[in-house]
Amino acid sequence: MPVQRWLPLLFLLTFFQQAPVPSAAPLVPPAPSTFRISGRVIDAITGQPLARAFVVINPTNSPNTPNPPDSGRVEITDEQGLFAFAAVPPGKYVLSARHRGYLTQMYQQHENFMTAIVVGPGLDSENLIFGLRPGASISGDVLDESDDPVRHADVMLFHQFVAGGRRRTLQVQRAKTNDEGHYHFSHLNPGTYFVGVSAQPWYAQHGARHRVKQANQDGNEIGLQPLIEQNQSLDVVYGIAFFSNAGDLPGATPIALHSGDMAIADFRLRPVPAAHVLVRTPAAEPEQNTNVSVTQTVADNDTIWVPAQVNQVAPGLVEVSGVPQGRFNLVLNTQQGNASAHRSIAELSGSDAPYRCPVEYSVSRTAHQCRSPRACACGLPGPESFGTQSCPQRANSRSKTIRSRQENTN
């Protein structure tokens, strides 16, 4: 929301608007004690006056003294777009205006700068020309592979901008598609945007593919048994999709918006086979609550939760189903009583999908090496091993880095 972005601006004002202090000159009649702020609100593109615009002045105090609520004054522009505030005490004011279809703006606001109105003897605070820029919008429809609308899809709007000399891309808005698969982002500032969609096929069935075949008398030797083949055509996911046809932000098509643009970004989601990942969790201790979740990094410091299904196959071994292909993070949360939670992240990368065979990862507090996904039950390092097949190494196909970190979340 633009409003939030203005807040820091107020604190910058003092640097840009130092009111020249008029030197008291003799023979000048005494200055009036109140002044006027007046001007005209126009469409910044066409120059047309804007009638019935709301214009607000708010005194700007020092950064440490926020304005009391309701301290602003409101005027409404007439048919010529004219407004006037009479009897304004000397001081510094933030002037803002809003009008339907236009971005709510502060006077001469551009990027991170704006101009405050300084009112006082010898200062001209009249005949201001206040140009409002029409807001831009991005809307579109999200359809599935049968051209049916995808409901409740999460649509993410990313804004690319340069801050501190660095280009950054941040998620600025989020919307859900309606029953017609439609979404809409409005009141957008001009700039460069990306749109991404995260959704799941409503019919997806990610049943667990494995169960543990018990076990000799010692209970040590546990074998993994694939479950009866299910209808795998339903074991599908939609990977995160970026407009126009990309699986990640670097491959996405930027949408350059100018004032008043109404861009359309439609999506047609295609299901891909879901990955099944076997995850070794640290040996479960009594009364220890361990769960695994999956997240995906979509932008700088921006991760989204992936609605994967997690089934415990055996103590210390879970099957994560319904995982999209590509890079994602496995997050292990361990909770023991009220003790602190350990959180480990295994970052998985690779593209040699479909993962018809499960990939085994070990998530723990210490880094682990993971084996190739090619064999259906790969051995894991460590004393217990699942299955007997050897793991063919595939150089460079899938380099996994497993980071670990320990956090005190208490």
Added chain:
Amino acid sequence: MLPRTPLFMLLTASLLAAPSFLRPQLPTLGSLSEGIHKNASFKSQQFSTDDKYTLRGTVINSVTSEPIRGALVQIYFNGQSSMLTGPDGKFQFAGLPPGQSTIMVRKPGFFSEGDFEPNAQGQHLATTGPNSSPVVLKLVPEGVIYGRISEEDNEPIEGLPVELLAQRLQNGRKIWDRRPQAVTDEDGNFRIAELQPGDYFLSAGPSHNPVILPAHLSQPGAQGIPLVYYPGGSELAAAAPIAISPGKKVEINLTLSPQPFYRLSGTINGYVPGQPVNLQLRNSAGIPLPYNWRFDSASGTFHVNGVPVGAYTLRADAPDSHGHSLTATVPLTVNTDLSGLHLILLRTVTIPIRMSVIASRTGAERFWEQENYFPAYVQLVARNAGLFELRYGSQQVGERGAASLELQNIAPGTYSVEVNPNGPLYVQSATSGTTNLLESDLSVAPGSSPQSIEITLRDDVAFLSGTVYLGNLSLSATILAFSEHTSVPPRIQPTYSGGNFQLSPLPPGIYKILAVDHPDRLEYANPEAVKKYLSKAREVTLSPEQSAKIDLELTKVGE
């Protein structure tokens, strides 16, 4: 929630499997006439559990009877199997063992017929075997209410909350449901989908932030869009229902104009400094309105902006230093700024409950004498709470062995008292002082220390069992038992197998017993609504400790 019994679902299945009357409407079903075929060699009249069968069926739209492609059909037998219907709405599952399977079907934009049948939970039952037929599964298309909200000059109103209230039957009573809110977009449009058939009441507003107009305009001061019920009033009582039948899409456009918004302010007494004070404004329908209250704990003053004209109840709640709750309620009529409102927080009331059981049943175990056993639980149901029922349940207090029940934090008001026996017992009397709570309401005065509720129960209950028939066929149904005392809510219980029922123990007395197919469609707690069915009911007089057995003919709701 009633217990789910497989037999109850049998009724649904028997109506759904092979509905021959549907076939003429369904050209696609002609090819299904062979129905179930067998993978293995097939011997007529004989099959073993090793034989495998194929279940075929079609998913159709309940309104248009058109086949529905891409619907998810899931079948549960020993395992589970899922598939999407083809372009012709057909599905088939091969390799099924003979017997009964549960089938579920769903697709976005549709409800399963079972969604409206609380006992069936969206399931159908199908029989696989040598003689079974294809199944037809119906999906009920959703309803949608959409439209545009604008001002008189056709300018759209953006960001206005739009909400639906639905009336539906629960436990034989009409209750109100609030649906998730929608908000108008920049063009003033809203859209609410996924509506089950029923009557809906639409409200729009109030707008969150009032606009403060300058003093020199003709109508200066705060303005905003008030809460409006379709087609236009501020009272739900005057609202018009929007009837949604399956698949119906209704357009509702509203033209609204800004109205003056007022400011309420005042003081609160009796709160504990440092403890939170919660303020809430409810409209005459009992719906809380979303306002940002400003309460200054140091001075005890509060204010809120942006309240439209109307009748409200202002309520404050706060905890005292002992964890009890304090409450104050003030009715308000707002048509100007109101200052100097004064709320005095008073302690809510705790009502002790004392219970005794008269043991007169011959040779019966005195099970209620076990440690920590309460022969009944008590609930207070607030009267005049608006649309939404407000209940207080009894709580257990005290140490094990000396525990008792009480009703805690009861705000002043009028309540009906419900006593639910725990075990084969019935209520002989429930009183508070001289008030007979089986006949009259309980009145709780502000700041009072009320008398305890005295409950006497008896154990000489009566038993009623029997079988439900339709013609010569016994079948599952739901039994409703209406007491001669209209203040006693009807007993409801499904049959357990083959149309047999065994009601939980009843107080002796005269009952009218009815077996119905769709209790969810009958407002059975409303004596007026059941009147026309009671002529078909069987009257039974049960004396203490009697065990009676009756046959009942099924009564179809709606006929």
